[in-house]
Amino acid sequence: MGAEPGPCRGVGYGPARDAMLSPMDTWVQLGPMRPSPGITWQPSLLAVGSIGFDRSFARLDRIELDEASWVDHAPGWVDGSDRLFEEVLAGRDWEQRSRRMYDQTVQEPRLTSPWTKGSGQPLEPEVLEDIRVALSERYERDFDSVGFNLYRDGRDSVAWHGDRIPEEIEGPIVALVSLGELRRFLLRPKGGGKSRTFLLGRGDLLVTGGETQRAWDHSVPKVAAAGPRISLAYRHGMRAAEYQDQRRSG
Secondary structure, three states, X not given: OOOOOOOOEEEOOOHHHHOOOOOOOOOOOOOOOEXXXXXXXXXXXXXXXXXXXXOOOOOOEEEEOOOOEEEEEEOOOEEOHHHHHHHHHHHOEOEOOEEEEOOEEEEXXXXXXXXXXXXXXXXXXXXXXXXXXXXXXXXXXXXXXXXXXXXXXXXXXXXXXXXXXXXXXXXXXXXXXXXXXXXXXXXXXXXXXXOEEXXXXXXXXXXXXXXXXXXXXXXXXXXXXXXXXXEEEEEOOOOHHHHHOOOOOO
């Protein structure tokens, strides 16, 4: 007789992770994944309701980073974010890319899955298309691509970098929707300086605007322990080839 679904969900790191669960936890499969990324996943009881988002942007807070750079931050912008996490996790084709570093090829410490409007493929589940349209209307940009990034645990990360955005794009805006567990997302001025920290997950929205993409770098640092997080980076005007670049937004 199969186990009843419990509060802890996982797709296998094996016995070592099994031993970390309490007797009250139960393992269940999230369903078919293409391919199946190995993660340990525990949904929040506060984030498993009906999926939706705040179309009014009432919870949005503008934060000035400097005279020309800003971010908009809306904690918990997506309702039912853990349910959406599971749908995105199961519905995307995830891959682990590699890149050249110091004369050797290394694997990028996260999984990725790009989508572009020009591909002709629908952006699914449908709520992601609704989010794209809502963001496009608010920020007066056609967000025509989404970069999906899966951080499986604390070992997955992205180092300090700036996105490669074509120079002809004026005032580039990138909208990040974070699903799953909280992870630190850091911003600091290019060339060094004091960093700003945002804890992103559970349906948070962070939008970078003004000169942020030109004048600030960002990173998602490694941590000793963390649950999985999916970041959706909505962008505009990006060439398809840019998604072959290995250093993307968090």
